[in-house]
Amino acid sequence: MNAVIIISGGIDSVTLLHKLVKGNNSIEALSFDYGQRHVKEIEFAKYHCNLLGVNHQVVCLKNISHLISNSALTGNISVPDGHYKDESMKKTVVPNRNMIMLSIAIGYAENIGFDYVAIANHAGDHAIYPDCRTEFINALSIASSIGTYNSIKIYAPFSNISKKDIVYIGNSIGIDYTKTWSCYKGIEFQCGTCGTCVERLEALS
Amino acid sequence: MNAVIIISGGIDSVTLLHKLVKGNNSIEALSFDYGQRHVKEIEFAKYHCNLLGVNHQVVCLKNISHLISNSALTGNISVPDGHYKDESMKKTVVPNRNMIMLSIAIGYAENIGFDYVAIANHAGDHAIYPDCRTEFINALSIASSIGTYNSIKIYAPFSNISKKDIVYIGNSIGIDYTKTWSCYKGIEFQCGTCGTCVERLEALS
Numbered sequence: 515m516n517a518v519i520i521i522s523g524g525i526d527s528v529t530l531l532h533k534l535v536k537g538n539n540s541i542e543a544l545s546f547d548y549g550q551r552h553v554k555e556i557e558f559a560k561y562h563c564n565l566l567g568v569n570h571q572v573v574c575l576k577n578i579s580h581l582i583s584n585s586a587l588t589g590n591i592s593v594p595d596g597h598y599k600d601e602s603m604k605k606t607v608v609p610n611r612n613m614i615m616l617s618i619a620i621g622y623a624e625n626i627g628f629d630y631v632a633i634a635n636h637a638g639d640h641a642i643y644p645d646c647r648t649e650f651i652n653a654l655s656i657a658s659s660i661g662t663y664n665s666i667k668i669y670a671p672f673s674n675i676s677k678k679d680i681v682y683i684g685n686s687i688g689i690d691y692t693k694t695w696s697c698y699k700g701i702e703f704q705c706g707t708c709g710t711c712v713e714r715l716e717a718l719s
Numbered sequence: 720m721n722a723v724i725i726i727s728g729g730i731d732s733v734t735l736l737h738k739l740v741k742g743n744n745s746i747e748a749l750s751f752d753y754g755q756r757h758v759k760e761i762e763f764a765k766y767h768c769n770l771l772g773v774n775h776q777v778v779c780l781k782n783i784s785h786l787i788s789n790s791a792l793t794g795n796i797s798v799p800d801g802h803y804k805d806e807s808m809k810k811t812v813v814p815n816r817n818m819i820m821l822s823i824a825i826g827y828a829e830n831i832g833f834d835y836v837a838i839a840n841h842a843g844d845h846a847i848y849p850d851c852r853t854e855f856i857n858a859l860s861i862a863s864s865i866g867t868y869n870s871i872k873i874y875a876p877f878s879n880i881s882k883k884d885i886v887y888i889g890n891s892i893g894i895d896y897t898k899t900w901s902c903y904k905g906i907e908f909q910c911g912t913c914g915t916c917v918e919r920l921e922a923l924s
Binding site: 571574613617618653656 | 780782783788789809813814816818819822823826830849855859861862863865
């Protein structure tokens with residue numbers, strides 16, 4: 515397979531990157547700076563791409579961050595503490611983020627003659643993030659295959675497994691998860707209390 | 720209806736803008752600077768939005784133009800002359816352009832609580848541009864309605880009519896088409912020989 519992967523620098527996308535590279539696939543990686551508080555996650559994406567010899571580009575989308583600012587990740591709303599699946603976590607949804615990132619990755623795949631775009635959405639995302647659900651990914655994959663000459667499809671193998679399962683896969687191939695970033699707050703250390711930190715700790719324990 | 724419209728400054732999107740405003744809809748307009756040669760089209764978008772009192776924003780996507788550069792509109796390939804439906808016009812396809820623009824417009828619509836995104840793709844686009852076809856628009860509309868809390872849908876009322884029909888609608892509501900831009904070359908005057916100029920002349924004659 516050849517694929518453009520979207521990599522944030524968190525547990526899920528780093529695991530997918532390693533899995534794809536181990537499988538001898540041709541991979542190009544994109545990370546997105548869309549004005550998120552925790553932009554430091556991208557350093558970890560860079561680290562793993564360097565480690566694996568994968569070409570990695572950072573796409574700057576700060577020019578559109580004001581258009582999708584109604585979120586605790588990109589706007590003036592503070593990041594809520596609590597469980598990843600709590601209703602309060604809706605504040606951390608960035609409007610249509612996955613479609614925006616995927617559409618650019620699909621454009622790039624079409625540009626370089628690739629057939630797939632890979633994304634590491636997982637089952638734990640489903641409660642709060644509508645653009646992480648299998649139905650969304652499948653519908654967008656159909657749109658992409660119709661709208662591109664290369665019939666580009668979306669590869670999202672973690673759609674129906676948990677972050678704990680993802681860590682299990684990653685551990686089996688020796689991924690160092692201390693070199694990943696989850697915390698939404700973007701402060702010096704991962705806070706341990708925001709939704710994604712709570713999920714991270716559950717998965718790694 | 721409330722809708723975020725994608726407006727280039729050409730005949731089709733200017734007509735859709737006027738039609739929506741005449742219909743007393745709430746409209747927000749976005750134009751995209753994605754590194755196209757004919758960026759001057761945006762001046763005409765601005766003109767009509769000012770005329771109609773519609774809030775208009777220009778979204779700068781120059782940061783991604785290198786990712787979608789395999790096109791005569793954004794890269795080093797020269798703009799072909801000929802008929803809009805000719806095979807040679809494939810060079811003017813910008814990889815996944817409509818999904819990229821629509822995904823940002825959908826994100827913005829979700830951000831401001833709107834229900835629709837409007838785009839003026841038309842039947843003449845179908846031969847060469849896969850991301851202008853009805854099947855693509857319908858599939859992306861499904862993905863958008865699943866992936867957003869507002870169940871945002873795509874409104875594309877010109878999908879199955881010709882540019883001549885669009886001009887007929889526009890003339891009936893008094894649109895001044897001298898204040899629109901089509902030519903892909905972005906030179907001082909519209910060349911009259913590139914694909915979109917040929918289609919423009921056919922429609923206006």
